[in-house]
Amino acid sequence: MPPTPNEDFAVQRQFRRERVDIAAHLSCKRLITTATIIDLSEGGLGVFTPEPLTEDTEVFVSFELPSSGSIVRCVGKIVWSSGTGRAGMQITAIDEPDKRALTHWLTRQSEA
Numbered sequence: 001m002p003p004t005p006n007e008d009f010a011v012q013r014q015f016r017r018e019r020v021d022i023a024a025h026l027s028c029k030r031l032i033t034t035a036t037i038i039d040l041s042e043g044g045l046g047v048f049t050p051e052p053l054t055e056d057t058e059v060f061v062s063f064e065l066p067s068s069g070s071i072v073r074c075v076g077k078i079v080w081s082s083g084t085g086r087a088g089m090q091i092t093a094i095d096e097p098d099k100r101a102l103t104h105w106l107t108r109q110s111e112a
Contacts, residue, residue: 017041018109024063028053037063042103044076044090053078053087061089070101 022037024047031051039046045061053059055078062073076089094102 016106016110017046018106020066022063022066024061026053027060028057035061038086040102040106042091042099042106044079044088046086046088049085049087052083052085053081055079055081058092059089065101065105068101068105070098070105072098072102074098 017039018041020037020040022040024035024037026033026035026047026049031053033049033051035047035049037045037047047053057078059076059078060073061076062071064071072094074091074094076091076093079088079090081087
């Protein structure tokens with residue numbers, strides 16, 4: 001039996017993911033929407049959106065890291081989509097200050 005999208009994606013993960021519940025803004029060529037980030041790492045994130053996202057779509061994302069005030073903006077690619085609103089995104093571009101803020105925040109979470 002072939003792996004489900006979640007199993008297949010989990011094999012490809014290089015970074016530890018932190019379970020979160022963070023509001024985000026997503027935009028791509030056909031959609032501008034809000035989303036909920038459900039897990040987050042230095043290399044990607046899992047999201048839930050009101051409308052399913054299409055695999056291989058380039059997405060622009062912005063969100064605030066809880067309890068830090070830091071706004072992170074990044075570009076990513078949808079690497080899997082469940083068709084029910086859950087999707088996995090690989091971060092493909094992030095400015096250095098945003099990357100530092102994200103790394104610092106994730107380190108603090110893993111130490112808590």
